[in-house]
Amino acid sequence: MVSDPAHPKVAADVAAFAFLEGAMQVLLVRRRYEPYESYWALPGGGLHPDETLEQAAERELREETGVSDVFMEQLATFSEQDRDPRGRVISCCYLALVDGGRVSLRPGSDAREAAWRPLEELLAEIDRGPVLAFDHDRILQYARRRLAYKLEYQNVAWSMLPERFTMSELRHVYEAGIGRAFEPNNFRRIALGWGVLAEAGERPTGGRPATIYRFAEREPRILAESARYRRAT
Amino acid sequence: MVSDPAHPKVAADVAAFAFLEGAMQVLLVRRRYEPYESYWALPGGGLHPDETLEQAAERELREETGVSDVFMEQLATFSEQDRDPRGRVISCCYLALVDGGRVSLRPGSDAREAAWRPLEELLAEIDRGPVLAFDHDRILQYARRRLAYKLEYQNVAWSMLPERFTMSELRHVYEAGIGRAFEPNNFRRIALGWGVLAEAGERPTGGRPATIYRFAEREPRILAESARYRRAT
């Protein structure tokens, strides 16, 4: 392995989240090779010469799990010297938001398997001791905070939902992502107040049919101006 | 220059801000060597083998400008293939907040000079066309947005102020950093409501003497919970 210290190995890792089975889930791969052989880890791998870090993150996610075409945003870069036992590896980590119903998992050659794991359970396990390979425990905790913030800040929930969805489904994504229960009516008013939802028919339920919504434009938009101690003039 | 593509050059750059002469200023260095010789740029340089990216950012800032011991936070990592004409260089960028009255600039060997430049003027210039070396125009725009957000979110203004300051001085830092004028009384109430300010005497002014404040603890703290559509139980 090359170890010219001025040119460390550079990698991209991905914390991909989806709302499945009523809970927020994170996408993990089971490692096939040393180090951390058979440990669960975030999908990721080395940067290729002809791609940016974001492209590397997309490629590694696709190669290792079969998931592609998702919302992606840079989280942070981790550079501690001992984060990989093989030598110096600098990892740029990405947050991905996935519509879990749209993708099917196909583990790649570097992974024994790929699976969605319930986020809350996994984080509770991490609180009791190391779980994931490398420093991925810490990266996941970081990603979780960003996920919660991101949902409140921008209308990126469209990337975790099918094209058409009910207000309850939207609210469930928010509750699972932010980790708090919301008063349904108040949530509805806020969500409609964003001005990014359009009605798209109805859907039968166990009770009264639900209005179907879709995002009028699938573009990130800032939802709430945190406007404190406002201007004079 | 080594160009093993799996091991690109990795660098750290710093967007350092200080409140000086009534305005927000950014710290730039004038380049001594090619490429972009004699252009202004953000201070920064290559990662050493024995340091993290954050340590590299601190070291480069110190070496190129003489500024040390400041608040620092990672911004983002830029990896476009053509961002440096010499070859592939991946740059992890940091936001630094500086008490401009405490530091004195000492340009290092790689820089002809180091200087504070008024942020608003510089950004206006950038809007009219390229100004800084490499992709530093874009990085600076990114840093500016983060600065505004950071001030609203955490009590990090202590790192841009002397130990003791008046409420007006604190407000001026916020106005310059966020780019908006605040109603003095409302700002005061919010700032005192943070619960992180302690009174520390008085200071004569042109008129009535001003109360002096200091930050009771110089630790980052979240100031306002953006609590929307709150919980049902």
Add this chain to the structure above:
DNA sequence: GCAAAAGTGTTATCCCTACACCCATGA
């Protein structure tokens, strides 16, 4: 006294929470 700068009091408004209530459907 007057200007200047800091500091105080108060109100109208808006937003948000909480909760009670109504609607449409299937069994």
Add this chain to the structure above:
DNA sequence: TCATGGGTGTAGGGATAACACTTTTGC
């Protein structure tokens, strides 16, 4: 007709933007 889930109305409380006002100093 009841259970179920969706959808609506609204009152109280708290935050805050705006602005008028008072205090303390230097000249």
